[in-house]
Amino acid sequence: MNNASSMSADVVSLCAYAKINIHLKVLAKRKDGFHNLESIFQRISIADYLSLEKSSDSRSCTVESPLMPLPVGNTLTEAWKAFCNVSDVDTGVRVRLIKNLPAGSGLGAGSSDAAALLKAANELFAMPLSDSELTTLALQVGSDVPFFLKSSAGIVTGRGEVFEPIRARTDCFGILIWPDVQSSTKEAYELLDNQKEALSHECEAWGYEKLAAQYMAPFKTWRFVNDFQPVLEQRYPVIGRVRKELYEQGAAFAQMSGSGSAVFGLFSSESLMASAFQVLAKRWSWCKPFLLLA
The missing domain is CATH 3.30.70.890 (GHMP kinase, C-terminal domain)
Known part of the structure; x- marks a missing residue:
């Protein structure tokens, strides 16, 4: 995920980096109601910061976001629910989110946060899920969530789930x-x-x-x-x-x-x-x- 992270037995902290769309074509509408896309995603150095720790509450997810209130149902709780549905965890988690990225900005903030939670949860519980399993869960949360589990730049197609990496430019x-x-x-x-x-x-x-x-x-x-x-x-x-x-x-x-x-x-x-x-x-x-x- 190319995130700076730190891990102890019970806490994982990492960055949830934003992305920009350098190119974005919206193609035909699909039978499932989604549109096919063609886009270049590029991760950038601006990020939210997320810390995840175990709690004694069975499979619950408590989110603390002091800089920006979140609705009860959000991408973090959705990602945790998806993780619980396919893993055998029997404890809950507490999430502290330092929200630097605005909502409704086109930067993939909620999707990056969700991907960060999936990766953090997988580390916290000794990596029970493979990369392909995490990608499947990410797609359940949102079309562009899988990108944030992958490399820093790539061409994204389908509804957002098909990713082909390209060598990231850093010369600007x-x-x-x-x-x-x-x-x-x-x-x-x-x-x-x-x-x-x-x-x-x-x-x-x-x-x-x-x-x-x-x-x-x-x-x-x-x-x-x-x-x-x-x-x-x-x-x-x-x-x-x-x-x-x-x-x-x-x-x-x-x-x-x-x-x-x-x-x-x-x-x-x-x-x-x-x-x-x-x-x-x-x-x-x-x-x-x-x-x-x-």
């Missing part, structure tokens, strides 16, 4: 801005589906070879897209304004991540990023520098 510096807009994945799909019906055409996949070649090309030549971006920028113009400002401050590539609303900009040097960050951090309350993780 990023700025991530969340414009304080809660973007619902359900809303984003509805907006996109309505637009596709109006245009009456089906988006074509790029394919692994084209994606991998483009990924390794210079950032300024990237032609990656996010199918959600146009409809979300129309609904929330502030998203487009963030992207414009990132380009104005020297980003080589800037795009919305996932179904929104966070926007990232990639810069060719640390000095360019630092200069841009000085300006942008004064304009946007949630503005953070980041690195691409290898």
Whole structure:
């Protein structure tokens, strides 16, 4: 999982790193109601922090999240329930979550948290499940949860469960801005589906070879897209304004991540990023520098 972690007999602590979507095509709707996707996922250095310890309560999961209240039913409790259903654990767990990533941002925060819990639980209980079994459980929680059990960069297809790794690039510096807009994945799909019906055409996949070649090309030549971006920028113009400002401050590539609303900009040097960050951090309350993780 490429997470910094520490483990004792009864406690596991690790990072739940965010991801950005460098490319995201939404393809045909499937018979099961999900859409097929084609995306490049890249893990970044901004993370939530999770600590898991055993409790005496039988198979319960108590979550403490002091920085951001969570609903009773959340990805952590869902992941724990899935873990219990296929393992023979007879104790409960207590989770302490330091939540740095905003909800409704397109950064995969809830999915990364769920994957972190699955891995932490597997370590805490002496690894009763194989990697393939954990991946199956991850998919029960959410389509993109399996990615966070794998490497730092890859091409994701299917409904999110098919993953092909690519060599992660680390030759740039990023700025991530969340414009304080809660973007619902359900809303984003509805907006996109309505637009596709109006245009009456089906988006074509790029394919692994084209994606991998483009990924390794210079950032300024990237032609990656996010199918959600146009409809979300129309609904929330502030998203487009963030992207414009990132380009104005020297980003080589800037795009919305996932179904929104966070926007990232990639810069060719640390000095360019630092200069841009000085300006942008004064304009946007949630503005953070980041690195691409290898």
